[in-house]
Amino acid sequence: MTMLKIGVSSVFERAKIVAISLLMTLTISCEASNILVSPLIGKGSHFYLSAAIGEQLLTRGHNLTYLVSNAFEDHVRQSRFGEKFHYEIFKHSIPVDEIHEQFNNFSRSLSLPGRGNEMEVSYMILATRRNDCATILGDKMLMSRLRSANFSSLLYDITWACGAIIGEVLNIPYFAVVPYPSPCFHTASEGSGFNPAFVPSMLTSYSHIMSFKERLVNTFSFIMHRNLAIQFSFKPYKELSNQYNLLDPYELIKRTKMWFVNSDFVGEYPCALPPNVIPVGGLTAKDPEQLPSDIESFIQGSGGDGIIICSFGTFLVLDESNMALVKMFVDAFARLPQRVIWLLKTSPPFPIPSSIKIVPWLPQNDILGHPRTKAIFFHGGHNSYYEAIYHGVPAVVMPIFADQFGVSNRIAQFGLGLKLNKEEVTSDLIYEALYEVTSNRTYMQTAIRMSANFRNRPMKPAERAAFWIDHAIKHGTDNFELPVDSLNIFQYYLIDVIAFISVFMIFSIYLLIKCTTVVCTHICRFRNISKNKKID
Template sequence: MELFICFAKQIYLVWFTSLVLLGRSGDAANILMNAILGKGSHYYITEAIGEQLVNRGHNVTHLVSNAFYKQASSRQNSELFNYEVYDTAIPPEVIYQLYANMSRVAFLSPLNSQHIEVESKPHWHRYQDCQAVLDNHDLLERIRRANYSLIIYDMLWPCLPIISKMLDIPLVGIISFPNPCMETEIAGSNFNPSYVPCTGIGFTNKMTFVQRFVNTFLYAFVPWLTTDKYVWYNQLLHEHYSNDSVQLLDIVRETQLFLANSDFVADYPCALGPNVVLVGGLTSKPPQKLPPSLENFVSSSGDHGVIVCTFGSFLSSHDLFEANSKLSVFISAFARLPQKVIMQLSHEPSFPLPGNVKVLPWLPQNDLLGHPKTKAFVFPGGNNGFYEAIYHGVPTVVIPLRGDQFDVAARVTSTGIGVVVDKLTVTEDSLQHAIHQVTSTNKFANKAKKLSTIFRDRPMPPAQRAAFWIDHVIKHGGEYLQSSVHDLSRMQHILLDVLTVMFILFLVLCVLAYKCSSKVLWFLYGCVTHKHLKNS
């Protein structure tokens, strides 16, 4: 009898599971995601969202380049996804060399001519890659046949909106860097340069007069910061879409939902449209156990604990230090610390390492930051690492090298969770002093823990929140969330037409008032003169 009951339970379990799976597959949508080349932190963001979408029963396909397909498809959760691979316009070896060059100039000034030349090349390569994708008719036909319900794209590469227009597929945009207010102004968010800094300049929301002047000038007169990056792709749009009156900026404005990898726990509050959802901290999650050898090293640190030092997934640490003597500066500073240091370094240095320093080519960053022995995080200011540090309540030392890392550094100081070290003037003493400052002063750790408590007190984690809203848009559409600003011209948007009419009316009223007062004064003057003559 017991055997029969057990067998019946197994049958019921199989039947119930089948119903659940069938129910999920009936509501499943095919979703295409893209993170430019499929490399580094940008891909990790889409991967985190994609995992939650798969958990909701959807089928997720990542569009990645042949240069980084093997890297993306060999990650831990890669079996959850399908992959569409596009061939880059230039050989992968050239791309690898480009990133090596970007690493070599990272410690140079952003105004250095060599730095500017190297950093400008990816924009042109992305344009070429878009042309190659749009010319790949086999790839476009596979995308067409897949019957995708949604395209989720990184807003740094406006190529996917062209495909969405060609194939009539709705869009969801991902903003991978801080400051969502500026990027989503095209969606109706209110960007005010008096208290919202432009991207990439490292200002806080409390600016001096000079900073506000510079910020306003950049916003008003540097179109690349706002819309010019979309205008650049119009030629490709008109080559592959028959309607020449359509502009890429109009297509981007039709994006039904914007997911910003940002959170007001650390970012600067501003007015966002209802179709902008903050999902900052997509890669932050509870820590997993460390590998035994790494755990032994961390545990042996005693009460002093450990310092974690990484340089992100975008730059090569080998090339980063090859062109300068900065590695010896870092190692010498670490040797003077009472803590043990775990440093991401793709190669063993040519000189002996001090006993308190361990170098590894790859670090489980989130798991290390979540370890109770971790006392501080030394990093260049990547947005993902920033929110992982906040999630785990770890104070930071930031050495910004490029791009939005200067914005992250500004947010580190404004939130009070760490200090910034200038990459141009970093020395053994300044680095050691900065680490000592954040590890020996409780105010940094206390502030980091307070932000961690606020950040975790949410109905659902960021990746789940992103998947929920994507699922919502798939079911109901996102048109009702869009602002009517799309229907206005720039002149109407800033009320220039209204202000012009009001100014004209004001002038008319002033003229009328002048005329009336003149008449009255002349009448009074005439009365007084007449009375005086009569009396005389």
């Protein structure tokens, strides 16, 4: 009889648990939102940033639809995120082969002098992105599907103004992912405290402690770069905005409800951020997973010397233009006591030492988390920077263009590693920099200290971004937004207040002088009268 009671009780307990679980599932489903994500075109680091946030939004019960191009649809679907999200595909206005060639042209930047073909390719890609935007907005079937999906919000990459335009056309609130360093520089329109006295402009090599000359240059750099960057980045979309009866593209960008900047002040210079700008640096950094057997075996064979990662992403493609550079890398790596895992799409047509393993793809985050990884040699990619910090790995950086120069300055100034100039690089300099970083304990100690600081947070970056998006969907963002849009330039910079105070002070000083003059005049007259009376 007792056993029967226990059995019945157990059944009721299980039924209760199932009912509670079902109720929780229904509750989550009721609160689930459809979120549209526009991660540029679905290529490289920009996609991985938004995908990391998307993964966490899935755990909160939301549905994610990613708007990606037909040029990189296969790339996205074959990634580990392929089965997790829904996808809407737009077609480029030019053949897919030309899109791929544009990205291949970036690869040649490493072997060309100066900034290489950066500006030329940037103009070409910007024009292509603008045409892509026109194609998306003009695709009636695609836009009809997006409207019928009843999206609650949109998450877009700030490098593509089309995201804000799509959000306005769909009449939904939109959030931005900022993939660059210097958060106050990119969110100054939101009221971020960009003070040139201690916040370095994006393309300067200064730290947050500057001399008078540096502060002067930094101020002009900020003014010029922001004005030129705004014109360069958003002007091509002005015609589209007018066509759809929307505000100026820059004004649309300023309507962004929340900004998720891929920065963290453990690896960034401090500045004041408004409540709707959320630092989420290190979105792609996470605990390491098990490595492929061939890579694990190669690492284990390194013994106590360990391994070094060499990863220049898509910026080092083997061809005749950079064969000398590849040989320079090989010569430097062969002299190191460590083994080297090198990301290179194609193996060189000459013998490679057994201490170098060339792979067309590598799980960088997982290798960085291996205890035998001693350093990373890379181009200054922002994601790699925070992955190195997260895992406590020193770095040698050789920037190619854009924000990579800012990242390289931070690495050198924070003591995480050394930077090289691609214009002056030699095999000896590469070897010496890598040897110094792996043999001098100072760099490893700095990396460990920064890692401990970075990890000691209540939430990981992607979790933090997902939390605030979820919070904004449920409660809105009115209590986070500064009223900067409602202020004109005179009000924002208190020019009217300063003018009033100045006039008041001038008038007060004038009255004081006049009163003093009158008093002095009367005193003098009184003294003169007194003297005359004594004489009489």
